[in-house]
Amino acid sequence: MSGQIVIVGAGQAGLQIAESLRAEGFDGEVTLLGQERHAPYQRPPLSKAWLAGESADDRLTIRAPDFFAARKIDLRTGAEVEKIDIAGRKVVLADGSALSWTGLALATGARARRADLPGAELPHVRMLRDLDDALEISRRLNSAKHVAIVGGGFIGLEVAAAARKRGCSTVVIEALDRLMARATTGPISAFFSALHRAHRVELHFGEQVAAISERNVTTVSGKSFPADLVVLGIGAIPNDELAAAAGLEVSRGIVVDVYGRTSRKNIVAAGDCAVLRCPDGVLRRFENVHFAVESAKAAAAALLGREKPFASAPWFWSDQFDVKLQMAGLSDGHDLCVERRAGDNAFSLFYYRGRQLIGVDSVNRPGEHLLARKLLDAGLSPDPALAADSAQDLRLLFR
Structure with missing residues (x-):
């Protein structure tokens, strides 16, 4: 099967779409556009073993450079897409160039949610979403004495564990009444609260951050915590703006069916940018590697006119201490x-x-x-x- 397929996003989902297209026998052009300067890499270790200093940099690499040449996948890093022209079947890049497509895959991922707080733009206030974020947090952990984590979800707790392993005094400030409240049940939250306290992580629940200064984090209730590194872990926002501007259906993500198909013909989406319309009509987002890989396989098949539904039970993991x-x-x-x-x-x-x-x-x-x-x-x-x-x-x- 020939044609020109453009994949916007070179993370786990985008790479899997490219691989699956070749595995399914597509012999046309495959262009993989990555906004980051890095070739595709594994994101989960960034807040786990790698950040704790227990995993080497080369363990992050998913595919060696010769992999792309061998499969005739045109990987372009540092490529920012500015517009999707559905009528003209083109994607327009920030440098003014354009690529034609017969099939388009969106794997634009998600970005860390920013905090609207005084001091949130200070240089020692960081978020963890990509490799550059992780590199900067790791560099600062080398000299940080007091680390404040805002948000008691998976990312925040994994960073807290890494910070303690690297000898930093660490506090977690959570607005809800327990850890990982949006994703886990009470018994799991209680177990991990005990685990973190056993490793001398200070936990504070029901606290809203009011402001961040160069040396402290202050809550609405008046508590103050010393911090020369602050990591915000307050969720992620799907990158669906390109899709919305092009007229695709979005609802806290690019809406897809179980086959990865969007509301427009010959356009699919997969991974963290997508929201799945389940057979019962409910929209669900799954921010994990399993969904990225399996939804990408479904999306690749859909581009080739085949149906390979995402049907397996979602799964996820977190390493803490x-x-x-x-x-x-x-x-x-x-x-x-x-x-x-x-x-x-x-x-x-x-x-x-x-x-x-x-x-x-x-x-x-x-x-x-x-x-x-x-x-x-x-x-x-x-x-x-x-x-x-x-x-x-x-x-x-x-x-």
């Missing part, structure tokens, strides 16, 4: 939670809606996490009493 949290499925709307424990720091929580298993959170239980993904993908729901009995082998359900 010596603990790995792995999540499969979704716990939203559960009415029953059972615990399957293997030790003080090793357990899984099985979430049910009625008798249907809808999600599993695992702490230091990687094998159980993989099993949970298989159960969810197969639509299998072990009896809650069976799931709660760690002596029972749930793998027998597949026999």
Whole structure:
């Protein structure tokens, strides 16, 4: 199959679209446009092992330079797209040049949410979204004595763990009443609160930041925390402005169906910039590597006129200190939670809606996490009493 496919965004999703096009037999032109100056790299380690100084720089690289030449993928870094011309089937770059396309893929990702606070633009106030952000935070951690993290979500807690490992006094300031409240349940939040406090991370809940100065972070309630490095971890905003300006349907992201198709023919989207319209009509955003990769495969197939729906259960992981949290499925709307424990720091929580298993959170239980993904993908729901009995082998359900 021939043609010209342009992919806007050279992160995990954009790269996967390019790879999948070649794997699916597309022999036309593939142009991969990356706004960053770096070739595609892995983002998850930026707030985990790499930031803690436990992983080398070369471990971030996804593909070697000769990979792109061998597969005839025209990778262009530092390429900023200014406009999408749907009628003319062109993308216009900031340098004035234009590229024609027969198929267009949007993998523009998301950006860190900025804080509208006095002092938020000071040089020691940082956000972590890309490699340049991580490089600057890592450099500042070399000399920082007091680190303040604004936001007790995954990014904030992973940065907090890295900061403590590098010897910095660390405080986390969270507006809600528990850690990771938007993504996890109360028992998981409580476990990680105890974990961080055990590593001498200071946690403050129900606190809104009022201002940041060169030396302090001050809250609305009047508390003040010393900080020579402040990291804002208050969420991400999908980069959907190009799509919106071009007339595509957007709703806190570029709306796609399970095949990665947007509201316009021959245009697909994948990864953090996309919001999935599920079969029941509900719009969901999944900001994780699994969705980036699988939605990209679906999008690539759609560009070739094939249907390969994104159908597997979403999964995610977070590394904090010596603990790995792995999540499969979704716990939203559960009415029953059972615990399957293997030790003080090793357990899984099985979430049910009625008798249907809808999600599993695992702490230091990687094998159980993989099993949970298989159960969810197969639509299998072990009896809650069976799931709660760690002596029972749930793998027998597949026999």
